[in-house]
Each structure stands twice: as structure tokens, then as C-alpha cells.
Amino acid sequence: xxxxxxxxxxxxxxxxxxxxxxxxxxxxxxxxxxxxxxxxxxxxxxxxxxxxxxxxxxxxxxxxxxxxxxxxxxxxxxxxxxxxxxxxxxxxxxxxxxxxxxxxxxxxxxxxx
Amino acid sequence: xxxxxxxxxxxxxxxxxxxxxxxxxxxxxxxxxxxxxxxxxxxxxxxxxxxxxxxxxxxxxxxxxxxxxxxxxxxxxxxxxxxxxxxxxxxxxxxxxxxxxxxxxxxxxx
Numbered sequence: 758x759x760x761x762x763x764x765x766x767x768x769x770x771x772x773x774x775x776x777x778x779x780x781x782x783x784x785x786x787x788x789x790x791x792x793x794x795x796x797x798x799x800x801x802x803x804x805x806x807x808x809x810x811x812x813x814x815x816x817x818x819x820x821x822x823x824x825x826x827x828x829x830x831x832x833x834x835x836x837x838x839x840x841x842x843x844x845x846x847x848x849x850x851x852x853x854x855x856x857x858x859x860x861x862x863x864x865x866x867x868x869x870x
Numbered sequence: 871x872x873x874x875x876x877x878x879x880x881x882x883x884x885x886x887x888x889x890x891x892x893x894x895x896x897x898x899x900x901x902x903x904x905x906x907x908x909x910x911x912x913x914x915x916x917x918x919x920x921x922x923x924x925x926x927x928x929x930x931x932x933x934x935x936x937x938x939x940x941x942x943x944x945x946x947x948x949x950x951x952x953x954x955x956x957x958x959x960x961x962x963x964x965x966x967x968x969x970x971x972x973x974x975x976x977x978x979x980x
Contacts, residue, residue, distance in 0.1 A: 789966070791967070799972060800957070800970050800971060800972035800973060801914070801957070801970040803967055803968075806966060806967055808966060814966065814967075816967070845911075847913050847914075849913070856902075856961055856966060856967065856968060857901075857902045857903075857904040857919065857959055857960070857961040857968040858902075858904065858916055858919055859904075859914075859916065859968070860916060861913030861914050861915070862913055863912060863913055864911070864912065864913050866911075
């Protein structure tokens, strides 16, 4: 069966510090991968998605970036965090053409102070 | 631009009191409509996919239906464990992504 891992579960970082969140998927090959952010009381905002190694599409032109160094690894980064980067970050995967049938990780709660 | 609107924003039901959640959508050619359940502090959990008007899917006390402009999630005789936020999402044929609504927060009181 497929499993998706995210870490860390919680993170408190000062403004201006770097960020690296990692997501890995087990039990499937060549998944589509997604990074979302969910602010308190708001919906899911798609940040990046990837259909293959090295292929990243950005939905939000901010100070965040994503990379996919391996087939089942997706990394979200920032060089300098802003207060507005606080939120609940979720990684998800899907396969084939059913892009809306997504399976989410447990999430990372990021607080920028 | 694809749009998804969910109503109501919040719903409080007594245990056993059936009701429906609404998801209205605007998309250029629906490829799929998806329902998710999200518990506090956790990632969303996939529930259903609906592809065409008239289609219905069921899972325990939940039943999802689809028309050309909206989808309903019917909850029959809900229990407290059904309390969660229910999210709706749509996918257009030309996009490699889906658009999510902001959800309906359901609370079922014993």
C-alpha cells in the first residue's frame, strides 16, 4: 500500500530564516506530487505541483520554491521566511489521469515569529 | 478561472438529523468532482470522485450526487464521528491540478 510521509510535524522559525520541508511517498512510482498551504479558516492553496523528476509548476509567485530530486521526493524551500508564510503545509500525491483523487500527508504546522 | 463555492460554511446537526452540503462549481468542461473529509490538524482524506451529471456514490452514511452545476453531499443519520470539514474540488480537462472550495465545517452533537 502507498504511504506518504512529511516532516517535521511542527516548526517554529524566525522571520528571515530558511525553510526546508520534505515529503516522500512509498509504494507507487511516478506519482504527481503537490504542495498546498492552508491558512487558518481558509481553503487549500496550491503552491507547486510536479508530474515528474525535475518538473515543477508554480502556482504562487512568492518566496517559496520546490524541487523534486527523486521520483518520490518533493521538497519545499525558502531562503528567507516571511510572517505571511505561517500556515499548515500539506504534501499530496496522485497517479495517472485522476489528478483530483489525491492522498495527503499529515502536514507540517509552520509558525513564523 | 475555475471556481468552487461550498455552503453552508458551518453546519451544526443533532445526532440522527440528516442534511445536505452543497458544492457549486464553474469549470470549463468538468473532468471530475471530488469530495474530501478533513479532521482538525490532519490532511484531507479522499472520499469520492464523480464524473458526470446523474452519478451517485455512497459510503456508509454519506452519499454524493452530481448535477451540471453542483454537487451535494447527503449525510443520513449522522453520528458525532462524522464531525469534520468536508471539502469539494473540481478538475478541468486541460489542467494538471484541481481547485478546492473552502469547505463546510460539520458538527454533529450527541
